[in-house]
Amino acid sequence: MTTANVRDVAALAGVSVGTVSNVLNRSKPVAADTAKRVLDAIDKLGFVRNDAARQLRVGQSRTVGMMVLDVSNPFFADVERGAEDLLGEHGRPLILGNSGESITRELAYLDLFEEQRVSGLLITPVGQVQRRLERLRERGSPVVLVDRHDNAQSFSSVSVDDLRGGELAAGHLLDLGRRNLAFVGGPPEILQVSQRARGAQQAVLERDAGRIRMLELDTMRAEAGRAAGEQLLALPAADRPDAVFAANDLIAIGLLQALTHAGVRVPDDIALIGYDDISFAANAAIPLSSIRQPAREMGRAAAELLLAEIENPGRGEYRHIAFQPELVVRESTAGR
Amino acid sequence: MTTANVRDVAALAGVSVGTVSNVLNRSKPVAADTAKRVLDAIDKLGFVRNDAARQLRVGQSRTVGMMVLDVSNPFFADVERGAEDLLGEHGRPLILGNSGESITRELAYLDLFEEQRVSGLLITPVGQVQRRLERLRERGSPVVLVDRHDNAQSFSSVSVDDLRGGELAAGHLLDLGRRNLAFVGGPPEILQVSQRARGAQQAVLERDAGRIRMLELDTMRAEAGRAAGEQLLALPAADRPDAVFAANDLIAIGLLQALTHAGVRVPDDIALIGYDDISFAANAAIPLSSIRQPAREMGRAAAELLLAEIENPGRGEYRHIAFQPELVVRESTAGR
DNA sequence: ATCGATGGTTAAATCGATTCACCAGACTCG
């Protein structure tokens, strides 16, 4: 008992397979009563189009692939929703791959998307995958970088001005009168992280005030932040920073846990600011200052860029949309 | 300039397409030097297997589909990671669909997965999709229900005993001496929600103490919780509950925001408990009591059940794994 | 010397939807 195919449908409806396809895809007009017969047959047989066959013929899938660094980070989850919403309006499903910041997994998903001939790809890359992405594009799957400004300008992208974000954060801490800063960041291969770090360093240089030390983490999750907190606490009190800028809110939350647990007062002893302004930031034990990125809008914008390239391909013209980050002050710095 | 296919590879390597396929799939032994010639040719041409053609022939995709209620909920993100880890070990990619608790979107993704002939499906259903799932199974895609005990026992499932979870939560509130409870829950069509609600009601009945009122929300997100908070605040003070059980932590966090914002003291005026014990619960403004579910393990277990059914199908024997929920007490109830 | 095995390889059939060139009528218009 094999599953029904177009031929069975055609036979039952008393038409040719071509007509069935025309009904399915509205590619050519079909008389109303013929269409009804076909639809009835489809219904009766429980026919479901075999997407593999369709793709094989058409050469491309309708679905769009998306690779995110970490689905459990609410920031990416919001980006995803924005993209999914817009793509949904255009009848394109979005499938999600979760690299978990692992290069191996990223490559595995790229293989998958390439074999599936996805119609396009939204990606926040982890490793050095420029060549892979170019190959994908040559094969007909345009690529849009998300939250990652492309230096070479060879892909469309949406990004936030992370340099500016870093400046905002560190500038704010300096404005509070803090002079001994620390930046706690994820792996520097992640461009956003190094940009935020550079922005912070620039702020310090520009104002010619204070100093900033850099701490490097393996991941950008809350546990890593907690570990970094222990590290800070281990420093001799005199050397301890009086303000910390975390590369994202999860890290900041981890730090906050470690610090408050050890009796350090935030912001009195150490002021703390995060990045992303995820919804939990406002509701942390001590409401967290942060740098807001418009996640949902970024997702929509990225999907728009991608759709444009899918629908009229091959003009080799890449657009870049840069969103401006925004400082959100809460109790973890200054308060009132 | 079309992309290379097996025929091109075969030509360049001086063998037949059958041999190329044998190299690709190790389905038959191939002489070492022949294999090398083929691999070189693949490399030179940048050949990437067309998955659509493969699927068409084989009848099934290797990928597993997963439908979650809400990717931005850390609980589901953890379940996803657990499943993805295990499936990854078996060389099966996982693609994620996000229903966002919308029945329309759920159906759209089911269509997609059915058209793609995924090799299996992990799903936390929103709507009444039993028939659809049965059809998927008949078509060769086994289905495992996640975090949703199947009454009819007709699918394998992993679940948490939500009835017990509800009892634990409400029982704990009653043990604190609270007598005027409220349950704030998502749409009752979601079985987990109604189970938690029933558990809570049972606890009240069993102890024959106090009363519990039920509030219904449209979604399970923090905003909904905030709205519910306003609703509670609008009640005359005498009628206001002295303890609230939220159907998940996001709702609880929303409630917490609304209540503390209005000057209500938690837990003194109103004790508050959530569900899921997501990592943010411990770090909310007032650390949140919650009912813990072992998310990661549930994901792994679900993936295991699914793999078993994929690998030896059609025995019509369905297994159910039930995890036990666990009460985690923090400051939002009792404090210390 | 012959018969099986066995290891490698091949050519052709196959999966199922889409498309394209083509056809049959009906209708319009000069």
Add this chain to the structure above:
DNA sequence: CGAGTCTGGTGAATCGATTTAACCATCGAT
């Protein structure tokens, strides 16, 4: 009235990988 134009419909060819039956050496055993 005949040429041209629509509308609706047909069916064979096609996409690219896998699979199966068949075939060919080569070697060992009888």
